[in-house]
Amino acid sequence: MSGRDAILGKIKSNLDRPNDLESKQAIQNRLQAHQKNLIPQRGELNQDQRIALFCQEASRVNASIVELMHFDEIPAAVSEYLRTHQLPAKVKIAPHKDIASLDWDVNTSLMIEEGRGAGDDGVSVSMAFGGVAETGTLVMTSGPETPTSLNFLPLDHIVVVRAHEIAGNYEAIWERIRDVQTKRGCEGTVPRTVNWITGPSRTADIEQTLLLGAHGPQRLHILVISEATT
Amino acid sequence: MQSTSPNFTQNAKDALQDDPLQAALAKLTDGFPIQRLEAAARLPEFEDLRDEARDIKTHVLENLDLYLEAYEKKVVESGGHVHWCQTAEDARETILKICQNANAKTVTKSKSMISEEIAVNDFLEENGIEPVETDLGEYIIQLRDEPPSHIIAPAIHLSKEQVADTFRDAHTDLEKDRPLDEPRALLEEARAKLRTKFLSADVGLTGANMLIAETGTNVLVTNEGNADLTNNLPRVHIVIASIEKIVPTLEDATTILRVLARSATGQDISVYTTFCTGPRQLNDLDGPEEYHVVLLDNGRTDMIGSEFHEMLRCIRCGACLNHCPVYKSVGGHAYGWVYSGPMGAVLIPNLIGMEEAQHLPHASTLCGKCESVCPMRIPLPKMLRRWRERQFKAELGSTRARWALKSWVWLVKRPRIYRLAMNMSVAILGQIGFRGRFKSLPFAKGWTSKRDLAAPTGDTFLSQYHNGARGDQSGELIRRGGRK
Numbered sequence: 001m002s003g004r005d006a007i008l009g010k011i012k013s014n015l016d017r018p019n020d021l022e023s024k025q026a027i028q029n030r031l032q033a034h035q036k037n038l039i040p041q042r043g044e045l046n047q048d049q050r051i052a053l054f055c056q057e058a059s060r061v062n063a064s065i066v067e068l069m070h071f072d073e074i075p076a077a078v079s080e081y082l083r084t085h086q087l088p089a090k091v092k093i094a095p096h097k098d099i100a101s102l103d104w105d106v107n108t109s110l111m112i113e114e115g116r117g118a119g120d121d122g123v124s125v126s127m128a129f130g131g132v133a134e135t136g137t138l139v140m141t142s143g144p145e146t147p148t149s150l151n152f153l154p155l156d157h158i159v160v161v162r163a164h165e166i167a168g169n170y171e172a173i174w175e176r177i178r179d180v181q182t183k184r185g186c187e188g189t190v191p192r193t194v195n196w197i198t199g200p201s202r203t204a205d206i207e208q209t210l211l212l213g214a215h216g217p218q219r220l221h222i223l224v225i226s227e228a229t230t
Numbered sequence: 231m232q233s234t235s236p237n238f239t240q241n242a243k244d245a246l247q248d249d250p251l252q253a254a255l256a257k258l259t260d261g262f263p264i265q266r267l268e269a270a271a272r273l274p275e276f277e278d279l280r281d282e283a284r285d286i287k288t289h290v291l292e293n294l295d296l297y298l299e300a301y302e303k304k305v306v307e308s309g310g311h312v313h314w315c316q317t318a319e320d321a322r323e324t325i326l327k328i329c330q331n332a333n334a335k336t337v338t339k340s341k342s343m344i345s346e347e348i349a350v351n352d353f354l355e356e357n358g359i360e361p362v363e364t365d366l367g368e369y370i371i372q373l374r375d376e377p378p379s380h381i382i383a384p385a386i387h388l389s390k391e392q393v394a395d396t397f398r399d400a401h402t403d404l405e406k407d408r409p410l411d412e413p414r415a416l417l418e419e420a421r422a423k424l425r426t427k428f429l430s431a432d433v434g435l436t437g438a439n440m441l442i443a444e445t446g447t448n449v450l451v452t453n454e455g456n457a458d459l460t461n462n463l464p465r466v467h468i469v470i471a472s473i474e475k476i477v478p479t480l481e482d483a484t485t486i487l488r489v490l491a492r493s494a495t496g497q498d499i500s501v502y503t504t505f506c507t508g509p510r511q512l513n514d515l516d517g518p519e520e521y522h523v524v525l526l527d528n529g530r531t532d533m534i535g536s537e538f539h540e541m542l543r544c545i546r547c548g549a550c551l552n553h554c555p556v557y558k559s560v561g562g563h564a565y566g567w568v569y570s571g572p573m574g575a576v577l578i579p580n581l582i583g584m585e586e587a588q589h590l591p592h593a594s595t596l597c598g599k600c601e602s603v604c605p606m607r608i609p610l611p612k613m614l615r616r617w618r619e620r621q622f623k624a625e626l627g628s629t630r631a632r633w634a635l636k637s638w639v640w641l642v643k644r645p646r647i648y649r650l651a652m653n654m655s656v657a658i659l660g661q662i663g664f665r666g667r668f669k670s671l672p673f674a675k676g677w678t679s680k681r682d683l684a685a686p687t688g689d690t691f692l693s694q695y696h697n698g699a700r701g702d703q704s705g706e707l708i709r710r711g712g713r714k
Contacts (some may be wrong), residue, residue, distance in 0.1 A: 002314065003313075003314035003315055003320060003527075004314035006314075006316055007298075007314050007316060007473065007525075007531055008295045008298065008299070009474075010527075010531040010532075010534075011294050011295040011298075011531055011534055013322065014532075014534040014535035014536075015292065015293075015294070015295070015532065015534060015535055016535065017292070017293070017520045020296075023293055023296060024296055027293055027296050027297065027300065027478070028300075030478055030479070031300060031443060031444045031478055031479060034444060034478075034479040034480065034481050035284050035479075035481065036481050037286075037481055037482065037484075037485040038275060038278055038279060038282055038485070040273055040274075040275045040279075040488070041274065041275065042273075057498070061497075062478050064320070067581055074495070089488075095515075115515065116515040116516045117516070119425060119426075119428075124376075129415050135497075135498045135499045137499060137503075142305050142510075142511075142514055142516070142517060143511075143513075143514065144513040144514060144515060147514070147515035147516045148458070148462050148516055148517060149462055149463065149516045151458070152455050152458045152459050152462065153459070156242050157362050170366075170484045170487075171481055171484060174480045174481065176486070186261040188445075189307075189308065189445065189483045189507070190445050190447060190480075190505065190507050191507070191511070192503040192507055192508060192509070192510050192511050192514055192517045193461075193462065193504065193505065193506055193507075193517060194504070195458065195502065195503075195504050195505075196499065196502070196503040196504070197501065197502060198498075198501050198502075198503075199501050200501070201453065201455040201501060201502070202453050202454070202501055203367075203417065203453060203454050204383070204453075204495075205365070205366040205367035205370070205383060205384070205385050205386075206366070206370075206385070206387075206388075206393055206413040206416055206417065207254070207257070207389060207390050207413060208258075208261050208383070208386070208541050209390075211413055211414055211417050214366060214417065214421065214452065214453065214454035214455060214456070215364065215421060215424065215425075215428075215454045215455045215456045215459055215640070216455025216459075216501075216502065217455075218460065
C-alpha cells in the first residue's frame with residue numbers, strides 16, 4: 001500500500017464519519033464559496049479612513065510613508081529618499097509598466113537598472129498589488145512585472161501603492177486577486193507568490209533585542225499615490 | 231532526534247542551576263505575555279476570532295482525508311508534487327532523493343519544527359549535502375548542535391556572549407579579535423554569512439504554517455524574511471509539513487493569521503506572511519522551477535479520533551510556553567525533545583511514546599493558563615490529565631506514588647471516613663506546626679527541602695460550612711460560630 005493510501009485510510013477509519021459522499025460535496029461547496037469569516041471593525045472603513053489607518057499602522061511597524069499625487073513624482077521622491085539616507089544613486093526597479101515608463105532622468109542622475117533582485121542590490125522600487133489598512137500591510141504578487149526577489153534582497157525597499165488599492169481588510173484583497181486571475185483566464189488560481197509585507201525585516205533572536213534588517217530590507221519606504229489611473 | 235525526555239527530572243534540576251538560562255527566561259516573562267495582552271486589547275474581536283479559528287480547525291480535522299485529497303489535487307494542478315510520508319524515515323529519504331535529483335550541494339532551510347522532528351539536517355549531512363538553517367536563532371543553535379528551546383525563539387536560552395563565542399568558533403575566516411559585543415554586530419555577521427548561502431543554494435527547504443486546500447498553497451510566516459529568500463532563490467522549493475496543517479480557504483487562513491502573531495509575539499501580524507503555490511509561472515522572472523510538498527504523518531493519524539485529537543488544532547504559536555510556570559522555570563531543553571512547554575508535554579508522548587516521555591505530563595501545575603491563552607482553545611490541562619490516567623493504568627511511575635494515589639482514591643470514595651481523617655489531620659497539623667509553618671515534614675521533602683509548608687490554621691471547609699460560615703458578596707468570609 002502506498003503512503004498516500006495508508007494515511008488516508010487510517011484517517012477515514014479513525015474518523016468514523018457517517019456519510020462520505022455528502023461530506024465530500026459539502027467540502028467542495030465550502031471551498032468554492034470561500035466565505036468570509038468575521039472581519040474586525042477596524043478593517044471596515046471608508047477610503048479616507050483606510051488610507052489614514054494604513055499610514056498609521058505602517059509607521060507603527062517602522063515603515064516610512066510619503067503621499068504623492070501623481071506617478072511622475074516618483075523619481076524625485078526616490079532621489080529625495082536616497083539623499084536623506086545618504087545612499088548611492090543607484091536603484092533596481094521592477095519592470096512594471098507604470099514604474100519603468102516613468103521619466104527617471106528628469107531632475108536626477110540616478111543609475112536605473114530594471115529586472116529581478118540580485119544579492120548586492122542596495123535599493124529597489126517595486127509595485128504593490130494593494131495594501132491592507134487594518135495592519136498597514138503591503139500585498140505584493142509575483143509576475144513578469146513584479147519579481148518577488150526585489151522585495152527581499154535589497155537593504156532598502158521602496159514600494160509604490162495606489163491609494164485606491166488600499167483595502168480595509170485582507171479579505172478584500174483576496175477578492176481582487178481572484179477577480180484579476182479570472183480576467184487573465186486563470187480562474188481558481190493564485191500567483192506563484194503572494195507576499196504580505198508589514199514593516200521592514202526584523203529579529204529578536206538574540207536576547208530578545210529587536211533589530212531591524214535581519215535578512216530582508218532594513219528600511220521599508222512606501223509611496224502612496226493618490227492619482228486614480230489604472 | 232534522540233530524546234532526553236526520560237531524564238526530565240535531572241534536566242530540570244540542571245536548568246534551575248543554569249544562571250544564563252534563568253536570566254534569559256526571566257526576560258521572557260516581561261516580553262511575550264505582556265505584548266500579547268496589548269495586541270489583544272487593540273482588537274476587540276480577538277476572543278471571537280479565537281472561536282472562529284478553533285471552529286475552522288475542528289471542521290478540518292473532522293474531514294481531514296477529504297481536505298487532503300482536495301489540497302493534493304490543487305498542488306498538482308499548479309505544477310507541484312505531493313509526497314505522502316508515513317514516518318520520519320520516509321520523509322528523510324524523500325527529501326534526500328529530491329535533493330539528489332537536483333544535484334544539490336547546499337540546502338538552505340527556514341525554520342520548521344517538523345524538520346527538527348525528522349532530524350533531516352543530520353541525515354542530509356551524512357549524505358554529503360550541507361543543510362544551512364537561515365532563521366537567526368536556528369542558525370545559532372545549528373552551529374552549537376543544539377535543539378531549539380522555544381518554538382518561535384529557538385535560541386532564547388542563550389546570552390549574546392554565548393552567541394559571540396559560537397560565532398568566533400564557527401567563522402574562523404574572520405578576524406579573531408573583531409568586536410562582537412553588541413547584538414547588531416552579531417546580526418550583521420550572520421546576515422553576511424547567510425547571504426552567500428542564500429545565493430548559492432540549490433534547494434530551499436521550508437516548513438508551512440498552513441496548507442490551503444482551495445488553492446494548493448503553503449503559508450510561511452517569518453519576521454526576518456529568511457523563508458522568502460529560501461523559497462524564492464533556489465531552483466527547487468521543498469515544503470515539509472504535517473498533515474494537520476490544512477485549512478480550507480484563503481479566508482480561513484486569514485482568520486487564523488489574525489490570531490497567530492498576536493498570540494505568539496504580540497505583533498498584529500508578522501512582518502512577512504507568504505503564500506507560495508507551485509513552481510514559478512509562465513514569464514515569471516524568479517521563483518523555483520520545481521515545487522515539492524512532503525506531507526508527514528509520523529504518528530498524527532493515530533491521534534485522530536483519540537482523546538488527543540484536539541491537539542491537532544495547534545498552530546505552534548508558543549503562547550502556552552510563554553505563560554507556563556514550569557516552562558518559565560526550566561526552559562525548553564529540559565523537556566528533552568523537539569517540542570516543549572504544555573503543548574510539548576501533550577504532543578511528545580504521542581510522537582515518541584508514553585513511556586519515553588512519562589515525566590512530561592507531570593511537568594505542569596495544571597494551573598490552566600495555557601488553555602486560557604491558546605488561540606485554538608486546546609484543552610491542554612485536560613489532556614495532561616489523560617496522560618496521567620493512562621500512565622496509572624499502564625502501571626508507570628514510582629510504586630510510592632501509585633500507592634499514595636490508590637490510598638487517596640480509597641479515601642475520597644468514603645466521605646465519612648475522609649472527613650474524619652481530614653478533621654483529625656488538620657487538627658493535629660495545626661497543633662504541631664511551629665509558628666504556623668513546617669520546616670520539614672516526612673513524605674513532603676520535595677516541598678519542604680526548598681521552602682516551608684504552611685500549617686492549617688482553622689477547620690476544614692466543610693466543618694466551617696456546617697458551623698454556619700458563609701462568604702459575603704465580595705467573597706470575604708463571614709464566620710458565624712466555629713473557632714477563629
